[in-house]
Amino acid sequence: MKKFINAVDDLLAESLAGFAAAHSDLVRLHLDPNYLRRSQKTQDKVAVISGGGSGHEPLHGGFVGYGMLDAACPGQVFTSPTPDQMLAAAEAMEAGRGVLFIVKNYAGDVMNFQMAAELLPFPNETVLVSDDVAVENSTHTAGRRGVAGTVIVERMVGSLAETGADLAACKALGDRVNRRTASMGVALTSCTVPAVGRPTFDLGENELEMGVGIHGEPGRRREPVRPADAIVADLVAAILDDLKPARGSEVLLLVNGFGGTPLMELYLLYNSAARLLHRQGLTISRSLVGNYTTSLDMAGASLTVCLLDEELRRHWDAPVHTPALRWGR
């Protein structure tokens, strides 16, 4: 394992310190318990707070700022944060309108946020993000994972919260965006958790892993490497099979890199996916291409489609000013 680190145990703290220093105009870092918050607290709005294991940067810290999150709680690498972090962040950012937690649907994240929610002295709601169609859903299981669609949920809910909407409205929008969003990913390599020091799984020189999550969990099946168009066709089919959009629907297409795949390839994937969506009679009216929900140094990418409507498009377009997403101001 070769990484830019000093000591494995200090990686997270040093990286957070660098992040806060590089974006000191936007965010402030609180240590022990760790959370990142907007440098300016906004009054009279629902406090939108997310968090999760580290290693997915810019998620979530990169989305703290106007029009998105009020705070983010970073756990250790790939490990959900602990309730004391959520409590401290909520304490700092609650502004009289309650707290909305945005939580990716993993047992660890769900339980830690739940314990925080039980202890929280403010009205609160939780939006569970579960956009990963690689995972089969059933009533007996814990359900689908939350992956790159989280960025879209955070963006749209963050926009609504900025208008002064109440907790119930923010929760309802988050759930609605989640229902209209589907993702699936593919890995060309594993990632290496720094504290472990070697790849989480081994992939042969001619293999890829379909349906991976964002923690180096192996996917649902391993396949020989294929042309990008064939890979994209499978991802798009799974996504559309889930969303079942009517012809003529308007969508947002997010091509998300996992950290080790260059932009050149991500745009090639975009080209391939966009062609397929057009062929299905869909209109791509908004796009995002880049590393937004990563898995350390994993080479790979995921596709996310969000079914837009007038309201969702408006919340996507509204001004946002965070370290990793910025427009309109």
Added chain:
Amino acid sequence: MKKFINAVDDLLAESLAGFAAAHSDLVRLHLDPNYLRRSQKTQDKVAVISGGGSGHEPLHGGFVGYGMLDAACPGQVFTSPTPDQMLAAAEAMEAGRGVLFIVKNYAGDVMNFQMAAELLPFPNETVLVSDDVAVENSTHTAGRRGVAGTVIVERMVGSLAETGADLAACKALGDRVNRRTASMGVALTSCTVPAVGRPTFDLGENELEMGVGIHGEPGRRREPVRPADAIVADLVAAILDDLKPARGSEVLLLVNGFGGTPLMELYLLYNSAARLLHRQGLTISRSLVGNYTTSLDMAGASLTVCLLDEELRRHWDAPVHTPALRWGR
């Protein structure tokens, strides 16, 4: 080699098509000869045009748009574009005030842009970017390479051009920014040129390459892997030795990833570099952290320091709206 491609020969065209589709609000792609241009041509300004080999995305296409480039000419991977591309781009974007070429200092880029300049029916000037202090300069050699500092030159010159400044002023500012900017990079892995199919150089599991360029050219020396702080100390020393900033100077610090290194590590490098700069009595008043001048899938990063003054800071801060850099609008 595992990459998201269909056929190696189509990679560039498909990636460009995806880029243009994903950013159709900002850029338009012209094929054969290939160039990317703003979708809206601005009248009465110097046309600022750059270009270079592909594989450095988002450089240069990602910087086409308001406040930065008017057009970018992408060559094949790591191969400078050809003069017909520059001629066609200039033809399309010249708006009565002449053409400024921003060229990274590589023999190939310089000669191709030179041949274009000789054939160009408009007044034109060229700013050569040569910020890489890893390369020793001497009167007998072709001089230092242009690397990540190019983003800063393009940004500041682009801002000035937007104000209606004339060709001479744009050229003078570009040269001044270049003189005040220094960079150095380090690689943890090689990159793999898709058409070649295997790594350009081999690095052992415990080796790193100091002073690499952005084309997988080997650096000046190979070393055992060291803690990030020690690596950063060497890079910062080389940069400051070149710039020789007075104590109390104000600087912009750019931590640039080469494509395969996650943001988490880039912020750790930022933390390390910022501490050293502070210790030298420097004030970091502007920062940029991310993948801006990449080398395909190479794991590694470069540091760039630009000595600011009131004018340069103003041009950095002015509104910019491109696919890869956006603020103020």
Added chain:
Amino acid sequence: MKTEFILQAVQAVNHAILAHESEIESLDREIGDGDHFINIKRGSRAIAEMRDELADLPPDMVLQRIGMKLLSTVGGASGPLLASFFLALAKTVKERGTATLPDKAAAFAAGVEAVKSRGKADIGEKTLLDVLIPVSQAFTRLAAEGVEGAALLNELKRVAEAGMLSTRDMIATKGRAAFLGERAVGHIDPGAKTCQLVIQTVCDLALH
């Protein structure tokens, strides 16, 4: 149960976990995300370092502090589950003490119930509950039958091991391994392994 014994158990468990690093770590790399060992090591070390501040507290408060410390240090899925176990254990110990074996078994059972409701999981889902539930059932039954000493402890160890091994052939429906479907079959659940190791270590300590 004395504070003294709890603190000795904490040290013994900390050593046992460190001694099984590669085994536990590889289980979570195979069907999880590779962090389980680091998570429990972080928690176990944090508790081991509390020795001085815990030494003079009564057992229920010691267990409560351990639960809170696990909650704020472990993270992941295992953090809230282990914390819930200790917090419920502490509550029951406080309420009815640990004078008799059935008292101890009841406290353990309360901990396991808390884990079940926190994780919304039950036996057969390839989690640490496949160790905790059978051990709790055996403990309650044997305590009611008056079995004690080595006979009890050895049986609990056996049941823990059998529960841990039983996860090998299961398909997971909870936790990260659930994402793998059929592919998780053939691998032991990391949380189950950890719980089995802890139970074995504590029983061995009590045996001496």
Added chain:
Amino acid sequence: MKTEFILQAVQAVNHAILAHESEIESLDREIGDGDHFINIKRGSRAIAEMRDELADLPPDMVLQRIGMKLLSTVGGASGPLLASFFLALAKTVKERGTATLPDKAAAFAAGVEAVKSRGKADIGEKTLLDVLIPVSQAFTRLAAEGVEGAALLNELKRVAEAGMLSTRDMIATKGRAAFLGERAVGHIDPGAKTCQLVIQTVCDLALH
């Protein structure tokens, strides 16, 4: 020099380049950026495909078209250099023809001069000029002395090879290898290898 011969040479060179893929490619991976082979292959194929449109043109126009095609297809450092060579060659051929050997040598020399001034480089800088300059000098001298046929062609091949090999021990001061300093020593320059290969191929063709 007839159009017919130029077109035959184009095909022969195209084959020769393809046959030396791994050799040329590895040279640029060692001291460059790995694309030299791809660059010249792209150019060489583009010219080979022009066969029909060039067949009826006079030699100077054929050379001019080749230069322009190289300029718009090769890119990199080698593109403008090779293009400059052919454009200057074409110009001299047009001006004084290729009736005599000194005419041919003069045209070649004009091409090499154009490369020198385009690249602002000279002999000894570990570039393709370390092949082109000695070959041009030998050509001019031998043509003046009246050496012709196999004697001339074999000598040009020998000089090209010696020039190519001479780059091995040089430190580069131009091109990408210049960034390597001492580390480039021991490696042959890829552009020099290509030029030597082209010269050898054309001489061999002329020998038959």
